[in-house]
Amino acid sequence: MDKKPEDGNGKSQDVEVRKGPWTMEEDLILINYIANHGEGVWNSLAKAAGLKRTGKSCRLRWLNYLRPDVRRGNITPEEQLLIMELHSKWGNRWSKIAKHLPGRTDNEIKNFWRTRIQKHIKQAEAFSGQSSEMNDQASTSQMSSMPEPMETYDSPPSFQTNNNMEAFPANLVVESNEAYWNMDDLWSMQLLNGD
DNA sequence: AATGATAACAACCGCCAACGT
DNA sequence: AACGTTGGCGGTTGTTATCAT
Numbered sequence: 088m089d090k091k092p093e094d095g096n097g098k099s100q101d102v103e104v105r106k107g108p109w110t111m112e113e114d115l116i117l118i119n120y121i122a123n124h125g126e127g128v129w130n131s132l133a134k135a136a137g138l139k140r141t142g143k144s145c146r147l148r149w150l151n152y153l154r155p156d157v158r159r160g161n162i163t164p165e166e167q168l169l170i171m172e173l174h175s176k177w178g179n180r181w182s183k184i185a186k187h188l189p190g191r192t193d194n195e196i197k198n199f200w201r202t203r204i205q206k207h208i209k210q211a212e213a214f215s216g217q218s219s220e221m222n223d224q225a226s227t228s229q230m231s232s233m234p235e236p237m238e239t240y241d242s243p244p245s246f247q248t249n250n251n252m253e254a255f256p257a258n259l260v261v262e263s264n265e266a267y268w269n270m271d272d273l274w275s276m277q278l279l280n281g282d
Numbered sequence: 283a284a285t286g287a288t289a290a291c292a293a294c295c296g297c298c299a300a301c302g303t
Numbered sequence: 304a305a306c307g308t309t310g311g312c313g314g315t316t317g318t319t320a321t322c323a324t
Binding site (some may be wrong): 143146194198 | 288295
């Protein structure tokens with residue numbers, strides 16, 4: 088292939104590379120292309136589909152968001168428990184952990200851990216007066232002493248708002264340049280689009 | 283009602299291993 | 304065997320939404 092080691096950070100001069108949030112149109116293009124051609128070499132795919140994105144960006148978008156089998160939001164207590172259990176075994180091996188949670192992505196689990204669980208662990212540590220010792224321990228590997236986590240996570244305020252997408256109406260909402268939509272909408276659109 | 287602080291999420295970046303030529 | 308490319312992973316950052324004052 089005609090490749091310079093671009094590796095995600097598009098610093099090619101002549102080809103402009105888009106960054107930042109994906110638009111609805113880009114999503115549709117990617118979905119359509121993969122529906123018709125399947126996944127392939129991501130860099131080539133991005134070009135062939137006409138997306139001004141790096142292959143890496145396309146891959147990430149597809150795996151974490153657009154895939155039909157991806158489940159987002161509403162992590163169940165069972166899943167929380169499993170995440171904590173696996174994390175205590177494997178540490179930050181997010182992709183490995185994600186393999187045991189069908190439909191969940193490593194990125195989502197990682198975010199979930201960092202925003203919801205790690206915070207509570209630190210709080211619990213602070214209460215038990217050990218914060219100085221185990222500082223950022225979770226990022227290294229084992230959680231040797233997890234203080235009865237489920238009780239801590241039982242009903243923190245943040246759980247009330249853990250699913251932003253549900254704040255949006257059932258149908259897609261388009262707001263100025265940004266678009267928010269349900270994946271159901273996207274998939275039904277692309278099916279209609281059929282190409 | 284306005285402002286600031288915090289939480290949650292999406293996406294990017296850099297590194298590394300695997301694979302192909 | 305060496306080099307280049309790609310894919311995957313984990314860490315980090317930027318943006319937006321929500322809550323509290």
